[in-house]
Amino acid sequence: MRILHWFRKDLRLDDNTALSEAAHDGDVIPFYTSEPALLGRPDMAATRVRFALDSLRALDDAIRRRGSALALAHGDAAATVVAAARAAQADAVYWNDEYESSLRRRDDAVEAALRAAGVRVKRFHDRLIVAPGAVATQQGGPFSVYTPFRKACEAQPVSAPHPPVTRFATHALPTPKLAPLGALGFDDPTAARWPGGEREARERLAEFLSPLDSALARYGDQRDVPSVRATSLLSADLKFGTIGIRRVVAEVRAAVAAQPSLRASADKYVSELRWRDFFAHVLWHWPHVESGAFRPMYDALAWRGDARQFEAWTQGRTGYPIVDAGMRELLATGLMHNRVRMIVASFLTKDLLMNWQLGERHFMKHLVDGDLAANNGGWQWAAGTGTDAAPYFRIFNPTSQGQRFDPDGAYVKRWCPELAAVPASHVHAPAAAPPLLLAAAGVTLGESYPFPIVDHAVQRDACLAMYRAVRPDVA
Template identity: 45%
Template sequence: MSDASAAPVIVWFRQDLRVADNPALAHAARMGRPVVPLYILDDQTAGPWAPGGASRWWLHHSLSALGGALCDLGAPLVLRHGRADVALRTLVREVGADAVVWNRCYEPHAIARDSALKADLKADGIAVDTFNAALLAEPWTVKTGSGGPYKVFTPFWRCVREGLEPGPPLPAPTRLTAPAAPPAGDRLADWALLPTRPDWAGGLRDHWTPGERDATRRLTDFLAHAVDRYPEGRDYPAQPLTSRLSPHLHFGEISPRQIWAATEGRGGIGVESFQRELGWREFCHHLLYHFPFLPEQPLNPRFEAFAWDGNAGHLAAWQRGRTGYPIVDAGMRELWTTGWMHNRVRMIVGSFLVKHLLLPWTAGQAWFWDTLVDADLANNAASWQWIAGCGADAAPYFRVFNPVLQGEKFDARGEYVRRWVPELAGLPDRVLHQPWMADPVTLRAAGVRLGHDYPHPIVDHKAARQRALDTFAAIKDDNG
């Protein structure tokens, strides 16, 4: 039983917006004191990596769901905004707390902020306990034989698997006690996280339900209906064979330990392939922890001399899904409408940006940061560097995806393109992925006027590929 007269403990929520398998919350509940759950909207400390538009939409609904769950447990969620160190210390004084707990974050700005705040609180006599709630293995625990960080995924994942003992997920507390006089907080609506005019979030609402409950439902449905076909089916964007758990994982509505517990022991190559994707997420966080410059600078320093193009018109065409390459445009329109993009298509549109258009990977990273509901600093930076050829274990820069062949291979019947590029829906499969090859009769029959209803390609594939290879050869020659 909780002693309502005891000094309360503050549980600072961040990227762990759930009540089950939440080590910080479970620890606070075991302390037998009043609990003050807290979320701080801290855009100042995050700087350029404050949540983008799609992430803010998700955050609003995720906090609403978490607030409801905590109210049901007996301890309302307190919302504050501003610098996290200031807001947290203010609340400590207001409620007379003598303990603060949180689950660790791994972004460079969060590590710096949390380390300083932890030291300050302890200097003031406040007990601070922190926990791992976001990763199967924390970045500093996985080392090469020489004691350094891994830069290649396969040996990294092998090392993690060999030492993995995540333990069972923690149950949600059955009851929490709030202080006799709960502190005041902001109204979620006053944070204006949702778009107003124009309201561009209709597609997000149609495709997503943020919150712990839907995260659990998605995992259950995926394991019941899709995981056995995942190894092959995950490459075909028209097929619903991916888990779509990435935003739920980023916001901590479900933990990797919960996913691991649900999959371990099932066996089969589908489960192994899916678990390997959890491993890639772990690898990205490993890289960001050991190389905190990852979102701004190439891991391979040779690429600092790369002669990127600065064509703003090409960037805008890519962002709007108006490149003239149907599989690329379908992906970019899916992203804008739903806040998400199929992983195979992410590789295609990423390769097109950095290799066909010679636009810097940081431009793609920034657009994804604003438009993805699963925008995650570690995954976003590491994956963009991978596709650009300048990161860890990267795809070679000279591997240039042919967007026509990619479309014909992974969307052979055109279901994906016809959904997201409906102006081309009437074209036959043989020219759907290269409409410029259709004869005038076929175009008229499909109601397509190239240059009016749908653009001509903004670059020629063969010429763009050669330009990319020549540009790469220049830095290769300069650096030996």
């Protein structure tokens, strides 16, 4: 049997469910199609396109080393996949499923077109630890709260990783060179920081687990400290599938077997991976979150909007150093530490009183790991409009968050170098520092570093009033 494997967000040979099944069932023709509808989305980030291109080049190289080449097409998915299946005389097309509603609709259309053309289709669950729909509450419904979701998932076995596929069929489909990023109309200043590809992903995982300097060992108690390398930095790899989720879990468990003192950190790490599952399940069960609040009453919030304040937030010029450091890290690297994402998201929604969807879109335009489910879930969590949301009245104080999670100011000083000489005691609130201390540190507020653009205490009260106005249950 000749089987076309349609690569999508599974750009790897190792631990790839549909690809392994295809290799088991027949001769595999590797195929990828780029879609103008996806590339042209207004929230597409140059850094993600670049990461995908890197990963595709690496995938093609790996397939060429195995005697074939990655077939490439460009155009509408249904048309290109059917045309490729016909031209390659494939009996079947296999792929791993996606869970966003627009991608599910696309896949259903491709499946219908293939079946109409007499080609068999097999779709597989691959992307998450637990497939959407595989766990349910006692009433049989989906989980809207994380902790019971996690417990239900923990009761399910984690499958072992699939071994890498080593054989591909030769074929006569087009294998043109991948276009450079610039030819697609994108420019990515962060290119050097996050090279994409299966080998890079495995190296990032190995570094995270390295017995010499294990970031995993620090994960349990320092994952919230943005100046410390204590997290895996695998989010873009998981997004594009340059690493398989079963491989990650298996290697983390192997590290614990070799060094049992890692267990608590490893359990915490796997529970964070399950947040990724959780938000993907939420999106699958409640696709309305793509365009509005999980709890629709929050769609009525009377957000304020000030274009200048939004601009200051995007550029890291709010006068709140931890917020500014995070927003500058995002622009410079395409990533932002999770704790800082929570702080800047709270600041936009609860200090600037701006719609979380503006922040969601800005993040998608810049994040190398930008992912609809995780990003939407993170923003709705921060805004208090989502599933397992922080209650609306729990409002982060950006100054005390900075003092708590960046006590020596190392993170702020890295991204806001104009504050480098301010002592740690004042670096999270320069506007409250004695003028002589600021002068000695070479800081002139309003010139070298901005005054705070809002007063947190005032905004906090305004925010509470704004939320209470849409909560009939709160007096």
